[in-house]
Amino acid sequence: MIEVIVITGRTTDQGMTIDEKLSNDYMKAVCYCEMNERDMSVIGVNEGDRVKIKTEFGEVVLYAKKAVTKDLELPEGVVFIPMGPYANQVVGKSNGSGTPQYKGIKGYVEATQEDVKPVEELIRVVK
């Protein structure tokens, strides 16, 4: 398990599937977390393996994805989750502004064998 800062945000795939949230394409677009390659090796996961992210607000299981761009990676210790119902399992309160802090949340990441739940199941648990 390593300590990380969780950030969330839009992606093109999330935008393209936003009107089809009950489809597999949407789930694929939002149920992963990008990580630095070195962080992945520290917790012993490869691309496509499952990781559990825990914060003070909750936890969620996601697929790990290597955040490698041309010459600069997502920094070590930072993970990125596309905005959506998965990210919302671990995001927090609003600190008085009324707007939740969706970026910069302290959390922990570890390898897991638990399943990534479909969107319907995440909501069924809530309901």
Next chain:
Amino acid sequence: MKNAICTFCGNVCDDIEFDGTVGKNLCPIGEAKFAAKRRMEAPTIEGEKVSYEEAIERAAEILVNAKRPLLYGWASTVNEAIKLGVILAEKLGGIYDQCSSVCHAPSTLAMIEEGIPGGTLGQAKNRADVIVFWGCNPVEAHPRHPSRYSVMARGFLTKGRQYRHIVVVDVRKTATAYLATEFYQIKPGYDFAVFTALRSIVNGHEDAVPDEVGGLSKEKLKELADVLMDGKYGVIFYGLGLTHSRGQDRNVECIVKLVQTLNRQTRYILQPMRGHFNVVGAGAVAAWEAGYEYAIDFSRGYPRFSPSEFTAVEALLRKDCDAALIVASDPAAHFPKKAVERLAEIPVIQIDPHPNVTTLLADIVIPSAIVGIEAEGTVYRMDGIPLRVKKLRETEYWSDYQILRLMLDKVIQMKGE
């Protein structure tokens, strides 16, 4: 039809050609928006198909019987429908809140304090020789922004990419960073500190700046300040990197102050990268009607604004609302888990063209026409420019306006006003 308008993001591109099924000049997200996809067949109450009239009547009953209903969403519909929503919230003694409250609302708070040194996207296109993207990623969130309004746009005075200095500041190297002349990577949550350092340098107090701030060396900060000051006409576009991170509204206040400082020596404007195509309208219409943009409570018969109490997330977390009308939005997909848990406990009425995560929680679902494709009206682009979106094809679905008009009439009738 030529010059159709794309109703996805705050760019509100108005050069779309649409033949009824296929659109041209669209970005990948716009193409997905205009493509055929799953729709809700008919209005439903507890999963049973009913007529529009029955669904609206039942919805009105729920809202009238609630002590303090939450009326939330509005960013993906037209101003005419939003106006009805604000009036409905007033008649019901409920809360009006809109998508900004999980997005750019801290910008509104900052602008209440500081004002905004604003402009239009046309000014960015035609004049800007320095363009900064701070904590935003238009390549993925507003894909045609770089070509229509900023990076590559061929303007009247600034003719294209080679005449512009593009700066990207972010905590990760985004797709937008690859368009930059220079990319500055800062540490998450250090925007305020970096703005403060830049203000000091621009004000001639670089001696007050330590060797490193937020992951940038003093040398890098001086280089960035020089780039900013060298601009004849600069535009800073910023995104949720500021409003969703530590500091929130204070980050935006600080960037406004940086722009004010820059304006003492050159000309700069600031523009938030607004997400949904009419999220500006969802705030502006409420401000005409009630004086505030979001988080408005009408339970005392007059509007009160208090973001830490009356944003949708706060009202849900505090259990201060006992029914919800969700229009053109998907809070179950975009609110923190605890707020969604409360939404699942109360009666939820949804008006939306497409089934989404909120549909899974909704007791009454009223399908609507897609704004800009099947329904017309007025929307505000991210810079406040009003555009008339068109009806491009016929539909059996009622528009948001039609649905809300009947709902308001029913509510007025039930309350005997």
